[in-house]
Amino acid sequence: MDILSIVGIIIALVAILSGSVMDGGSLGQLFQLTAFIIVVGGTVGAVLLQTSIPVFWRAMVIVRWVFVTPQVDLLGTIDKIVQWSQLSRREGLLALEDASENEQDLFSRKGLQMLVDGNEPDTIRDVMETEIQMIEQHDMQAAKMFEAMGGYSPTIGILGAVLGLIHVMNNLADPEKLGSGIATAFVATIYGVGLANLLFLPAAGKLKAIVKQQSIQYEMMLEGVVSIAEGENPRSLQAKLQSYLGRV
Numbered sequence: 001m002d003i004l005s006i007v008g009i010i011i012a013l014v015a016i017l018s019g020s021v022m023d024g025g026s027l028g029q030l031f032q033l034t035a036f037i038i039v040v041g042g043t044v045g046a047v048l049l050q051t052s053i054p055v056f057w058r059a060m061v062i063v064r065w066v067f068v069t070p071q072v073d074l075l076g077t078i079d080k081i082v083q084w085s086q087l088s089r090r091e092g093l094l095a096l097e098d099a100s101e102n103e104q105d106l107f108s109r110k111g112l113q114m115l116v117d118g119n120e121p122d123t124i125r126d127v128m129e130t131e132i133q134m135i136e137q138h139d140m141q142a143a144k145m146f147e148a149m150g151g152y153s154p155t156i157g158i159l160g161a162v163l164g165l166i167h168v169m170n171n172l173a174d175p176e177k178l179g180s181g182i183a184t185a186f187v188a189t190i191y192g193v194g195l196a197n198l199l200f201l202p203a204a205g206k207l208k209a210i211v212k213q214q215s216i217q218y219e220m221m222l223e224g225v226v227s228i229a230e231g232e233n234p235r236s237l238q239a240k241l242q243s244y245l246g247r248v
Contacts, residue, residue: 002069005206012198035160035188039195042156047149059142065210066203072213074220078241081224084112085234093118093228107131107218111225121229128222136215143207150200157192161185220244 020030048056087095093115100112110131114124164185220241227237 002067005067008202009198016194016198030187030190032187035164035191038160038163038188039153039156039191042159043149043153043192043195046152046156047145050148051145055138055141055145058138059145062139062142062207062210063146063203066206069210070214072210072217074217074245077217077220077224078238081221081228081241082234082238084224085228085232085237088115088228089231089234096228105221107135108221108225111221115225115229119229121226124229125222125226128218128225132215132218132222135218136211139211139214140208143204143211145204146200146207147204150196150204153196153200154189154192157189160188160192164188216244 017030051059084096084099087099096112097116100109100116103109103112107128111124111128114127119127162185164182168182168185223244224237224241227240232240
């Protein structure tokens, strides 16, 4: 569980709501179902128009990373690769077949299987580099969907404000309906700007950072597998992989 994400949302909401109350307002004024439907529905509709189905479903999968961050253990990855290197030097590449079958990460398993199959280092590098690029591109597109939502929601909020003002103008002769129209107008703007800057854009930024961290881990795995194929000394391999730690 990512505590910082939860604490950040709580602090932001408490600060904004308490500031509104301290300024003489009431919390009830900030809850308008009509404004919420306009902003959220309009934003979702706009982003669906620009997003492909695979990217949308991937975004729905990785959004949980904002609160449950996937483990990126670079030190553990280094230890694992060095153990594979030592095993292959003692018993040969075929000895890595059991490690391949027991490996949970699909990317690492693919690299190990290519080692066991006797592929050349250049072939392994080309295949794994392409795999990394495809994974990173797909996940980045999914993260950018939330970035797009952060761009649309303030504009949809303004649209909601205009609709509210139109409602006000149409009911100038009926003072009882003026209040709800004005409330919808301003609250829609608050929802649009608030959702963009407190939820959508921060979530997109965190997701992109996580994707970059995972790419570093994948690059480390690629370098380790290729080095094992080239027969590099485990000590030299460990020193090489430790250089990746400074990139996180």
